[in-house]
Amino acid sequence: MSAHWIRIVWPLAMLAIFAATFRRPAADRAAAGDAVDCAQSTRAQGAGRLTFADLERCLALDPGDVETMAALGAAYEAAHRAGDAEVQYRRALGVEPHDARAHVALGRLLLAQRDAAGARREADAALRWHPGSGPAARLAAEARAR
């Protein structure tokens, strides 16, 4: 190519380079994790089919997943590990203080441990955020009857 044509073409070529390199990729999505997949499988399979290890792994991946905490609490409770279950219910309430289901689950656990006052507190909290709830009303009635 002659110098004459280079004179004419280079600004256009440089402009093409500018245009070609102008754009940047949209913010790279952060490194892959499988927190969502884990939570999804928790929901899909139901807590009963997952081991404690599965559920704990899910929680480690997404420490804020209240549903998994509740599932783990229920699994511990079924395995007669009341202390661990209570930890999970309280952890769930730490994230979602107004979760009436977690309040009721914790209240039931406390009632089984003969902590009627604690169960009443949980029932009242559940009714405050879920007025009219049958499970919460029944828990309140049973706790008061103790």
Add this chain to the structure above:
Amino acid sequence: MIRPAATAAARSANAAFFLSIAAFCFLSYSPFAYSQFIKPNVVPDLNDFVVLSPWFFALAVLVTTLTLVPQLRASDAKGSAAARAYVAAASSAALWALWRRPLITIGNSFSGFVIGIGALAFPVALAIVDHVVWPAPALTATDRGRAVRASVLAAAVACAAYAIGVPFRLRQAVGIEIPAYGFALGMAGVFADTLFAFTAILLALVAVTTIADETRNPALEYWLFVALLASAATLVLYFLVCAAIAFTGRDAWIASAALGVAIAATWSDVARLRSQSAIDQQSSTGNQQSAVDALALFAAPVAGISSRRAAAIAVGLLPVVAYTLAASVSRLDWNFLLQKLGVFVVWLVALTSVHRLTPSRAADRRLLPAFVVSLIALALYHVVLRLPPSADVLLERYAAVDPSLRLVRDAQLKSSADTAEYYAYLRSQTLVPPQLVRTPDVDFVERLGPSRVRPPHIFLFIIDSLRRDYVSPYNPAVSFTPEIARLAADSYVFDRAFTRYAGTALAVPSIWAGGMTIHTLEQHDFERRNTLLKLLDANRYVRMMDFDHLVEELVPRDAGMVQLDRGKGTMDVDVCTTVAELEQRLGGRDRARPVFFYSLPQNVHIAVATRRAVPAGESYPGFYPSIASSIRRIDGCLGGFVEFLKSNDLYDDSVLIVTSDHGDSLGEEGRWGHAYFMVPEVMRIPLIVHLPPRLREGVAVDLAALTFSSDLAPSLYALLGYDPVDRGRLFGRPLFTSADADPSWRWREQFLVASSYGAVFGILRQNGRRMEVIDAVGGRDAAYDLSAGLLGRQVEETRAMSDETRRAVAQQLGELASVFHYHADR
């Protein structure tokens, strides 16, 4: 040279008028812009302009005629025939406009497009007349060295013009924290980006000069600059403006090109007029000595030819212009569109003024300086482009307060191939042509008959743009809503209430339909899926309601209804006057029938509230004053209405709902109002529902569960004793259930949310503690932790979350398309 200067000013004003006419016509022609801006009269000044436009037209013709008097008087004067033809044609058109007043009646029709194109013919024709009448100055080829120096200096000037305003803009913005080094980084980033842009312009100019070298004709160089301006304006108008208002395809290209040509023609017209002083100089000193550089002539509209004073003043005022342009439009902006257009204006002024101020060195036609500068600009730009993510986050924050950086950063985003394909899919599900949709019959109850429960009165206040954190039941720092607080104490306050749509256009239909709708702005056959209306009709409700521009397409006017605020436009609906009329109507109502009231008051809408002065003595630290003051007024009127209901023994027989169609941005990260962006302050809404005591018995309400305003319709079914069928996650479900109903699905389910206006979709999950957004308009994905603070905060999104969000959005959009028998033609 008073006459050419005055004529140049007249031509600028004349062009501004015709460009405004054309812009209005094209907005009217775009179905989206017409339904969102023109029809509801969001900008009342626009209405005034339309009414006065025939008179402005006449004035424009009169002024133009005065500037052409010498040509009209002397038939042998140069350009006399062209001037006479122009004046005759323009006068006839002005008379026609005065007689027919076309802008008032064009509506959303093809005539808008035709009139828009026709309006642009006037500045182009006038430019041709002036080019015949006024002589061209003698030209020399562009001084390339001067152009290079001017480009670099202009980049610095433009960058500084915005940087000076950053501290002021930062004071008005909410939620932007930039450390000291962030400012330095931001300014460096802006300079690199601006230099890159200006160097690209320089390369285009240099390319023109090398092509023109072939002919050794400086005039060709000048005309190629003008053509370049027309092309650049066309591209900006199509890709920035038309894209923002969903105006695409052949007509949008034609409109953009016509506007681009008109802008370039006017520019050249003003350049010709402002260069007349050079011609005088040339005639007194000899052509060769004072011939004008072709690029200097192109820069003449802003900087003139003979004196540097105007250019110096322009550069000195540039920071003020940059700040004022952005500040004056930010509250009413549409996805930063006007602010971005302002950046182009500032850049053009900077480039032309600095070029005028840059000394010329005789016949510097070297290409090497341009080459070196372009290499440096390219290198700097790529250094900034490859900054680590932490620095990129700071640049993103800085862009929120520097429109020029926002312009470049938004434009430079590039999607990967799979993302681009996904975005294309989202676009195929957005603003769907109504003729491609088959409206389904949607019913919550089969064979709907009158309720066995005595129907209560229902009062539905949907306060447009009311944010939850501006209402005391949701934010204890609010002290200006005591009446709403009193109502809330006797009501159910839903803590996690959201709108399905980030804009009124689809949020209101979703409330009436009781669920999501296919993404279209024309709701054909809406009565077939208007579940709320079906409930009202089955129970012989008397509808006392406003007919805003949306509801008039959703709800038929019939003998059984009472229209409130008759004669008022959508943007004029004021809760206080509406309530006053409602109270009057309730006094004379048919007592055998229950009343349903609906209104969409605009008191808080940013286009209305910001026009209202805050009364003396009121102050709202921590809140946006004009919005807070408007809410205080609403609060008083709502309180008065509750008192009215109580004193008329209606309160305990009424369902009273206070909510909003969506929230609003009030300076968060530089955003104002609501457009395409799907952010926490727009998606979260207040939802307060008062029930009569008789309806509270036996119902359970999970106040902490995720709820939508689209749950209201099925909730009213449930309250009236029906058992509404569960139509799935795209539809509403009752907020009020039996005591043993399990509401846990609300806590587990993933819910689709969407923008009303563009391909922006999101998923709410974890009981509304997480919101993930896919923005195919801005080319960004985002994730929000909504449990943080009153509204939430943006958090990092993992690839797994993003993939899951994309999967969930596609799945639910597929379900929605299936409901509406829609198959995207892709």
